[in-house]
Amino acid sequence: MRKLSGILTGMAKHPSDALLGENNIYEVENLSKAYGETRVLKNVHFRLGKGEQIAIMGPSGSGKSTLLHCLGGVDKADTGRLYFEGNDLQTMDSTSIAGLRRSRITSIFQFFYLLPTLTVRENIAFPLQLLGLKGKTRKDQVAEMLAHVNMEPRADAYPNELSGGEQQRVAIARALITHPSVVLADEPTGNLDSQNGRRILELIQRLITEQGIALMLVTHSKEAAGICQRTWHMQDGHLQNKTPCQEAKS
Numbered sequence: 001m002r003k004l005s006g007i008l009t010g011m012a013k014h015p016s017d018a019l020l021g022e023n024n025i026y027e028v029e030n031l032s033k034a035y036g037e038t039r040v041l042k043n044v045h046f047r048l049g050k051g052e053q054i055a056i057m058g059p060s061g062s063g064k065s066t067l068l069h070c071l072g073g074v075d076k077a078d079t080g081r082l083y084f085e086g087n088d089l090q091t092m093d094s095t096s097i098a099g100l101r102r103s104r105i106t107s108i109f110q111f112f113y114l115l116p117t118l119t120v121r122e123n124i125a126f127p128l129q130l131l132g133l134k135g136k137t138r139k140d141q142v143a144e145m146l147a148h149v150n151m152e153p154r155a156d157a158y159p160n161e162l163s164g165g166e167q168q169r170v171a172i173a174r175a176l177i178t179h180p181s182v183v184l185a186d187e188p189t190g191n192l193d194s195q196n197g198r199r200i201l202e203l204i205q206r207l208i209t210e211q212g213i214a215l216m217l218v219t220h221s222k223e224a225a226g227i228c229q230r231t232w233h234m235q236d237g238h239l240q241n242k243t244p245c246q247e248a249k250s
């Protein structure tokens with residue numbers, strides 16, 4: 001897949017970029033967030049390297065989705081530092097964050113969120129359209145991605161004509177079409193039966209690894225976590241990020 005570097009311009013970088021590890025996708029320090037009196041994230045601290053694949057497990061309500069929302073720039077933490085490729089997400093304006101979300105940080109969700117009035121092909125093309133990519137280049141990239149997720153035969157179908165597994169394959173294609181640095185996946189198999197879930201996990205893992213994309217995968221399933229290199233545990237707003245994946249499998 002072709003890189004779309006250079007399409008996004010003018011994004012504010014932190015003046016101390018040089019101090020940040022250039023191989024890190026995320027640098028997060030003392031990130032905390034509360035909803036009213038409830039502290040949901042408590043001094044979360046981690047680095048995510050290029051192409052690193054991390055699963056996050058933990059009890060319901062422990063703050064996993066809230067963390068992904070902050071990492072994706074759709075929500076803001078109250079305090080702490082959060083850098084994405086040297087960009088300070090805590091202070092960046094919403095237009096610049098939207099720019100990152102169009103290309104560099106993408107998401108896969110439990111409930112797919114495909115655009116119902118667009119076909120499979122159009123859903124996959126949509127992020128490229130937002131980036132202003134036109135004509136043959138866009139068409140070629142979409143065709144390539146349709147093949148990657150094995151959805152060529154259903155390219156002209158609408159989301160409501162697809163099975164859950166097929167919808168998630170389209171959502172994966174849409175998430176990867178811009179060649180992002182990181183994919184944030186929140187329980188991507190939570191709405192699928194175990195066989196379909198397994199296929200989706202294999203697909204995510206294969207494409208992410210082939211393309212060197214980093215992954216943060218929130219899941220309740222040890223099997224799902226097993227596709228990642230490491231598993232970190234979220235407990236009552238604290239992220240314990242020292243546990244090797246093998247432990248999560250045992």
Ligand SMILES: Nc1ncnc2c1ncn2[C@@H]1O[C@H](COP(=O)(O)OP(=O)(O)OP(=O)(O)O)[C@@H](O)[C@H]1O
Pocket residue numbers: 035038040058059060061062063064065066067
């Ligand atoms: N917009 C909000 N307003 C108020 N409280 C919220 C909001 N979003 C989340 N919370 C609360 O923050 C806490 C963490 O929620 P979060 O969705 O991050 O948990 P989670 O670990 O993803 O849980 P699950 O595994 O059930 O998805 C919960 O107590 C939740 O009720």
Ligand SMILES: [Mg+2]
Pocket residue numbers: 064065066186
């Ligand atoms: Mg959640």
